[in-house]
Amino acid sequence: MYLFCSYLIVSLFFYLVCGLRCYSCTADPESCTDTIACSAFFNRCYSLKPEGLKVVIKGCMASPACIGSITCCEGDLCNGAVPTGPGVIMLLMCSALIALFK
Template identity: 45%
Template sequence: MKLHGVLVLFITFSIASGLRCYTYFTVEPNTCTGVLTCPAGYDRCASVESEGLIVKSCLQRAECISPIKCCDKDLCNGAVPTGPGIILLLLSPALMMLFI
């Protein structure tokens, strides 16, 4: 029962903390590591490229018009993955199963 309480608390906290988006303003693609928790009222992550300039940030839903690409999930506006790949994540439990 305690596990369910922790799960509910975690989900509530993640929803209350707001949407997280990659944010940067650069001409170099694949260099984004900045993450921003969007302020209240900003419910979309946005990405736009124009004349070689790349901008990623938080936007309001009404501001998402072409050519701006918007999405509504955490860190969905694309960047270079900074964490371990899926293979490493799957490898850990497999190794644990072998040695336990």
């Protein structure tokens, strides 16, 4: 059991080290499902909805550029409509398994 949890924690570490992932598109907000791995320079995900248009623009951005009507956030895929967090889910599963089999 502890070996399994150790594997989950190591997997999470490598997942986090590989860099930030963001949704990336210029489309209708409901159809924005493409993701990209951001380069090391970019440390935020962003969303921009131009006024008067039924379009959303999403991608990676450096934190100093997060000004005005640009909505920025930290964390993998945080600029999506539905919050996601595979790393958090893995840690919760590991904690639950440890609690069950102690």
